[in-house]
Amino acid sequence: MNSKFKKIRKIILIIFTIIILILFITMLIVFPPSAGNITNNNHDEICEKTYLNVNGTKLGMVIKGAKADNPVLLFMGGGPGIPEYWMEYEHPTDIDEYFTVCYLCYRGTALSYDPDLPLETINAEQMTLDAVKVTDYLRERFGQEKIYLIGHSFGTTISLRLAAEYPEKYEAYIAMSMSVDKIRSERKAYHYMLDQYKKNGNKKMITEMEKYYDLFSDNNTEPDMSSKEMHSYFAKTRDKAMHENGIGTLHNMDSVITGIFFPTLKMTDFTQKERLNIWRGKSMVSKSEISSGNFKATDVTKQLDIPFYVLAGKYDMTTDYDLQKEYFQLVHADLKGFYSFENSAHSPLFEEPEKAKNILIEDVINKKSDLADSF
Incomplete structure (x- = not known):
């Protein structure tokens, strides 16, 4: 019995070690350490x-x-x-x-x-x-x-x-x-994306988008860009919908996570702390007035x-x-x-x-x- 328990414990330890190694290697790939030296293209003085x-x-x-x-x-x-x-x-x-x-x-x-x-x-x-x-x-x-x-x-x-x-x-x-x-642009984009989802029958995104229909109704000429509902739309729905429809950051970028978030974490021209500060700063600035006004x-x-x-x-x-x-x-x-x-x-x-x-x-x-x- 004791020998069997030791064998099981050894197997568990091996599995645990493998998991830790996989996680460590993954972290090095996704978030590599770096001195943060700026890349010098040979021609850069x-x-x-x-x-x-x-x-x-x-x-x-x-x-x-x-x-x-x-x-x-x-x-x-x-x-x-x-x-x-x-x-x-x-x-x-x-x-x-x-x-x-x-x-x-x-x-x-x-x-x-x-x-x-x-x-x-x-x-x-x-x-x-x-x-x-x-x-x-x-x-x-x-x-x-x-x-x-x-x-x-x-x-x-x-x-x-x-x-x-x-x-x-x-x-x-x-x-x-x-x-x-900003308001006119967001209204046009919202109705375009909703129409696209209706055309391709994406019921999940139609339901998600229609939660915010009143925000972008033609009757709502001055929506409150700082409202909780608007903040929810920008945080949960807008970027996903824009990139799925090819109207976001790049025409061929279909996800902010794979197209921006993970790549910024791998940018070795910045230190790990500087890369984390990208997202700390973005979070902080999103709470300021510049993120909620209508320019x-x-x-x-x-x-x-x-x-x-x-x-x-x-x-x-x-x-x-x-x-x-x-x-x-x-x-x-x-x-x-x-x-x-x-x-x-x-x-x-x-x-x-x-x-x-x-x-x-x-x-x-x-x-x-x-x-x-x-x-």
Whole structure:
């Protein structure tokens, strides 16, 4: 009996050891340790993480560039929360061959994560002032009177303010997947996704989507973007539905978990702590006012005194393609160009990088719009 018990205990111990080894190996694959050194593409002369004490917090950023005298490009990323540098890491464009690119992490997010940061300071006005300080740092450091400015999705809500209020600091403004009118965009996307599920008979998602029908009814002209019901829709349903329908981050990305969450955990250009801070920061910022307001680009400006370019994916309904075109046509600028990306959703630079790079090199740097759509 004693011998049989020892045999069973030995088998259990072996099984337990195997399970621990499997879990450990899985953790190393999914969440690998790293010193967090930024990947240097052989051509990079500048390749670093930099931190600035700005307006009561420490802002982190990644700066990469092939030559110190290349034009400087400040990249105001989407989210807010997921660093735009991760998009370049996962879907490389190599735009740093032609620009010295600064990927800024907004206050409270990713490299700028600070659990003690007062939530009330995470707002559009403060983020705009932060970006002005970063802009001036880049202008002084690289000896350039003006730099280039690009915004992606949420980043366009901040960068549009920068372009409108501080035109003397920027050579041109490039808006990618431009946020124009949050409520109108979300309403269009909701009804489109519900219709798609009805067409393909997905009863589970029809039931899930219809829970929120009153939020996006045409009769509800000003839904409360900060309500518990709206928060539930964004947290549980929206991203899943958008990616299943090819109108989310990338046209061919069908899941935020496999397309963003796990890949960010594997990004060895950030340390393990920095990768965890991506999601800590995203959680914190989601509770701030910038995640619940209704942004309207027309409330900011209809006039820009610098060249204005828009990169828009035809499949984008995260920030609606048609609304982007509508706003573009309203804006008065001496030089502007609208560029449609036929195979992209919400991230055309990363989905069709060669086309996007060609636009930046041929049109933006040379202050032309020869490659733009004709209306």
